[in-house]
Each structure stands twice: as structure tokens, then as C-alpha cells.
Amino acid sequence: MNTRIALPALVCALALALAGCGAGSAERALGRPAAPAAGAPRAPAEGAPGPDTSCPNVLASLRPTGSLPAPTALPAGSTMDTLRRRGFLIAGIDQSSFPFGFVDPRTNTLRGFDIDLLREVAKAIFGDAGPNRIQFRVVRNEDRTLAIARGDVDIVAETMTINCERRQSVEFSSVYFRAGQRLLVQRDGTADRADYSGGLAALPRGMRVCSVPGSTSIGMLRRQAPQVNVIEGDTWAGCLVLLQQGQADAVTTDDTILAGLQAQDHVFTVVVGDKLTFEPYGMAIAKNRGDFVRFVNAVLEQLRRNGRWGELYREYLGTSLGADTPAPPEAEYRDAA
Template structure:
């Protein structure tokens, strides 16, 4: 990953930032959501969702959003810092690492060149869409599922990974899957996640608790404050790798295509990201999709032969 390492990175919490004379970036406290009539993206019409994974066709051209990033001289990427293998802080080095981190670096290299700077913002699950709407980040690379509800609020790239919701439990648990064995049990999921949406549709009689980040659910499981966690199996596999006292049970009960999310107004950035993904899928250099998969995910999610094929709008 020699090329990837050339990109300078900084981690910031989700907060307002300002540039100072030496080029560094500092933070202020998070602002309240934008008021009605403020700079908010247009909403897609309800009820017109047929294939949410179909994205804008790729282009290497620069438009207003890409030029804004170039003028600023750094890309702001919303990521996770708590998901092992995907976006997490390496305790040995203090650096952010993972599959999503590598992908964000690839975006920065394409827009700003090999020495381009990327600023990472750690964002809770339920703040991903507000962060884009309030323009606190340029894009979100954070195991974010593309679905019909979300494309009304944000724009997505083509899918770069496919996962599914599954149940994580302590070893020896009587829970066997996303089924009636959850009745009367305490189930934890991240607020604003697909897991929360599925539990709203069908809780199987469980008592549901939501938390800001899915890793908080693992902590509750470890402390005996929850009996099961509902989350993407791609994330849960990493949690099971961290803690061998927990395991996945049953089969995935949803299909979760992950995409890079952007502000609805930034169509040129969506096309640019899709252009990057076209090359990334080919894996023609040391930072391609298969290289990243083998480095970060294969140990816990083996048997995957390649990324999902892109879908484009007609």
C-alpha cells in the first residue's frame, strides 16, 4: 500500500472546522441541524424508487463539487473509527485503517493527486445523512447501505460491497437466528441503521435498544446488558474476530449493498467517485479492490471472488 500511504490523513470528530494560517484544521462544537430553507439538497420524489443501486454514469470531469475540494486542497471523508477491518484506529500506531479507509484514500488520490490530503471525520451511524446535508463532509465511506429511503436524502455511488443483516450473540445463547427465539430478549442495534429499520418492521417480540454506534452494542453484549445484536454481517464478522466469545447465528436476512454517500446536489462528485470505483474494481495497482479485500476482510469473510457489478441509470 505504498501509494496509499502517500496521502496525508487527519482525523476530526463530526464538528464545524476552520482552516488556520498553517494549513491545519481545527474544530468547533457541532452545530444544530440546518434550519428550514437553509442550504439543503433537493429531495428525490417519493415513490419513484425502482433500483436504488443504479447510480450516475462515471466521469473523470471536474464540476462544482470537485472544484470545491480542489480549491480547499483536501477531501473531507466521513468514516467510522470503531469498526474492526472497516474503519478503526490501530492501537499500535494510532492510525485509522480498514477497507473503507483505503477506499477514501483512493478518492483523495484521484481528485488531489498522490500527495493529496484527506481529513477523516468520525461520524456516528445516525449522523451520516445530516453530515452530508449540512456539508460537514464531502462524502461518507462508512459501510452505508444503499436503499430507497436514503436515496431521497443523499446520493450514492455504485455499490462497492454487499453484506446482509445477521444476529450476533454470545456463545451458548439459545438465540438461533432472526426469528421467534428473540422473543423476550434484549436486542441492540445502531440508531439510523438498517438493523433498526428491520426491527421496526418485525421485532419478534424482542425489547429493542438503539445506540449511536454499532460497536456500542458489542460492549452491551459483553457486559450482559444485551442478549443479541442486529447488524451487518460484514461488521459483525469483525466483532467476532475481536471477541471470540461471540458468534454469528442464522443466515443473513437482508441484502445490504454498501455505497459511498454524497450530497444530492453534488452530481459531478458522484460521477467522479464512480469513475474511481471503475478502476478500483479492476485492482490494477496495489490499492485495488481485491488487494484491500485480501488485506482487511478475507480472514473473516472468505470466499468472496470480487466486488458487486456496478449498476447505472439509463
């Protein structure tokens, strides 16, 4: 049985005993935004969402070289040929980011949008995506680029945002999903009704916001909201637990991950606010494996065209981010490495 503490009521009772509990006092005591006054203008969030512009063409990946070859016709000596001869792909993943990477408790198997994309890559190399074709390795957010650079894994698919800093260490596939940073709060009649239109910079001083080290979300939180108390969770599921226990006032990360957390506790939590950032996901691959990047991009092109991307979206995202299934993100390419 889960025990939930009515934090707003407790704070308001304490405030009444001391100085009265007027409108908005509980929100300030909890370190939460106050609800907007009737008719008050909405302040724009700081910075319009968009791709990282600190380097040119950050989203442009290596162009596929022709159509996808059959598994039995992979170029001799290529990365794909080497992987095929080895017999399996080593993939870095997260197993606690529903619905992108998670353990299905009914079958005790890995499932998710990212997991199934990796299976499509394996199928293109080996001709099948059987359980022996991929070795999944759980990689912490802050270790993803390091795992690629050290050769611990061949590829990472882990809701990983393409940005200029990461592009210095790894190569990325074309964008396979577009997300945006938002907030998850308790559905308690206070936090869920507050005004978040000012973005991270307008969050109240002392608000306890959980995020995971190594994510772009925690970096954005620290840059734009130095007034909040940043709480580091081991995983996104760990942040949800801290929110449920009253040790955090909010969780911030991509709306896709928040939708998965909210689905696990839809009665007591809710995703709030507009998108604060633009988070384009790509699969990370070593910089010296340009042929593998082009091959993975050919796989993604096939999934966009044959409807498989839409099938995966409907299976794992459903209507959690909107009533309609969006079109797959269009790829941006460059020819030279």
C-alpha cells in the same frame, strides 16, 4: 481482567430450585431461541434478502463520464477542481466499525476498508493520499444524511446501505460492497446452538437485542421483531460491550460489522443465522454534486478492474466471511440525474 458471568448456568440453577430445569427452559428464561428438535423442519426466514423495491432502480448510480482524468486535468469549475484548490477532502466516517473504519492501536491511525476507499478518492483528486489530504470526521449513523445535506462533509463512507428513503436526501455511488444482516451472540453452548432459521420474526419475546440508531438494522429489527427488547448502543463496539456484560442477548447488524466485532472477542462470541437482509453499501454525496458522484464511480470502476478492490478485501476481511475473495459488486448505472 475480564469477568464473565455464566448466565445460562445461573438461570438454570434458579429454575431447578423452583420447578426443575428441563430442556429449553434456560433458553426461554434468557429470552433466547430454543435449539431445534432433532429432525424438525427449518422454517424459512421472513422475506428473501434483496434490494429495496419501494422505488425504481435504487442501486443505479450516475454513470462515469469517460475515463478517470488525471489530477492535473480535472474539469475547471467542477466539484473535484474546487476540492483540489481547497487542498483536502472532508469525509464522514465511523472509527469503531472494525474492519471498515477503526483506529489501529499500534499506530494510532485510521484504517479500514471504507477509510482506504476514501484515500483512493483523495489520490484521484490530489495525486496523493497524504495525511493532510483528508479531514476525517466521525459521524453518527443517524446523522450521515444530515451531515451531507448541511455540507458538513463532502462524502460519507460508513458501511451505509443504499435504500429509497436515503436516496431522497443524498445521492449514492455505485455499490462497493454487499453485506447482509445477521446476529452476534455469546458462545455459551446455548445461544450459539439455538435455531435462528425463522429470522428476526421468530426471535423469542423479551430477547434483548442491541443495534445502533440510524442503521437499517435497527429499523428492520423493530419492524420484524416487535416482541424483542431493542437496546440502543452508541456504537457497534458499545453493543459488543453490552453483549459481553450480559446486558444484551444478541447484537444485530450487517455481517461485515459483526465479523469485526467477533474478531475482537473470537473466543466468547460467534455470528449465527443466515443473512436476513441484503445490504448494498454506497458512498453518500450531496444531490447537487452529480459530477462528484460520476467521478467517484470512475474511481470505483478503476479499483474493480486493477485488482485493488480485491487487495482491500483480503487485507481487511480475509476469510472472515468465507474462504474465497469474492468478485467486486458489479455497478448499475443511470445516465440522467
